[in-house]
Amino acid sequence: MNVKEEIEVYVEPLRSEDVEVSVKEERECNKHDQDFSWNIHVVSHQHTQVEEKPYQCNRFDIPFKQEGTFIRQHETHTEEKSYQCNQCEKDFSSNSNFIQHQITHAVETLYNCNLCDKAFVLNSALIRHRKIHTREKQYQCNKCDKTFSKKGKLIVHQRIHTGEKPYQCNQCDKAFSQKSSLTEHQRIHSGEKPYQCNQCDKAFPQKSNLMEHQRINTGEKPYQCNQCGKTFSLKSNLMEHQRIHTGEKPYQCNQCDKVFSLKSNLTRHQRIHTKGLVAPEWTKKGKIEKKY
Structure with missing residues (x-):
């Protein structure tokens, strides 16, 4: 038998009666x-x-x-409820349900980072966050001695030195170095205030504004000066205070050579140039003596 004959034999269909029997069965x-x-x-x-x-x-x-x-369903009846809320003593059988429940107490008990403005619902989350501040920072700014753990943060920081502000508001002429700053600014135009205090009816455009407001009610001052021990409710206030110790005056008038430690003092000073007023002088007692 040649190759052609073999192929023809191989592809020869079954008889119709064979197909009928095998399928029928x-x-x-x-x-x-x-x-x-x-x-x-x-x-x-x-x-x-x-x-x-x-x-x-x-x-x-x-x-x-x-x-x-079956096992998952069975556990809902038999599993020991080993997670207890320390706020209201409710018990939970799963860690995920326990965490979800604790969010209801979020604003009442926030764990604040003493190195930045972030706050957390759980102390364990704060501990994880703090590792950001302590981890190795391999990206160093070539303009100052600041270091960063992520390259993206270094790029954002360098805009302080370059003055680059790539994010511009489409409602006004203001521009920002960070996208998050633009988002917060745009709420001025939209009137959006997504962060509401659970103690009163006040609402705020920024989360940091809400946290600052809540510290007025609680009296909390988490930011402490390492030179004199004075505490502050806002990180920005601590930074301004520390300039008393360092003598730093980063705010310079663009009309004259005067420099100031606080931006508010610079703003007050600049009114002399814009309104033609004589600068008030501060006495040692802190009272203003005006010159005419």
Whole structure:
């Protein structure tokens, strides 16, 4: 037999009577009066009709097909509730439900980072966050001695030196070095105040504004001066205070050579140039003596 003959023998179709017998034997469902064209169809049909569910809940009459589903359902009845809220003494069997519940007490008990303005619902989250401040900072600014753990933060920082402000408001001429600053600024135009105090009706455009406001009610002053021990409710106030010790005066008048430690003092001074007024002088007692 040559190759051609072998191929012809291989592809020769089955006899019609053979096909009829083999299909007829397999295509009929033994539980339902229903016929199928192919064996695979009847098998698929039988699986949908007779679905084995060997796992039975002994508390509720519910069968389960998969062991994992049965175990998870069973644990809701038998699992010990080992997570207790220290605010209201509610018990929870799963850590995720416990964490979700604690969010309801979020504003009442915030854990504040003493190195930045961030606050957290859970103390464990604050501990994780603090690692950001302590981790190795391999990206150093070539203009000053500041270092950063991420390259992106270095790029944003360098805009302080370059003056670059790539994010511009489409409502006014103001531009910003960070996108988040632009987003917060745009709320001035939209009037949006998404952060509301749970103690009063006041709302704020920025989360930091809400936190500052809440410290007025609590009297909390988390920022402490390492030179004299004085504490402040705002980080910005601490930084301004520390200039008393360092003598730093970063705010310079663009009309004359005078420099100031506080931006508010510079603003007050600049009115001399814009309104033609004589500068008031501060006495040692802190009272203003005006010169005319």
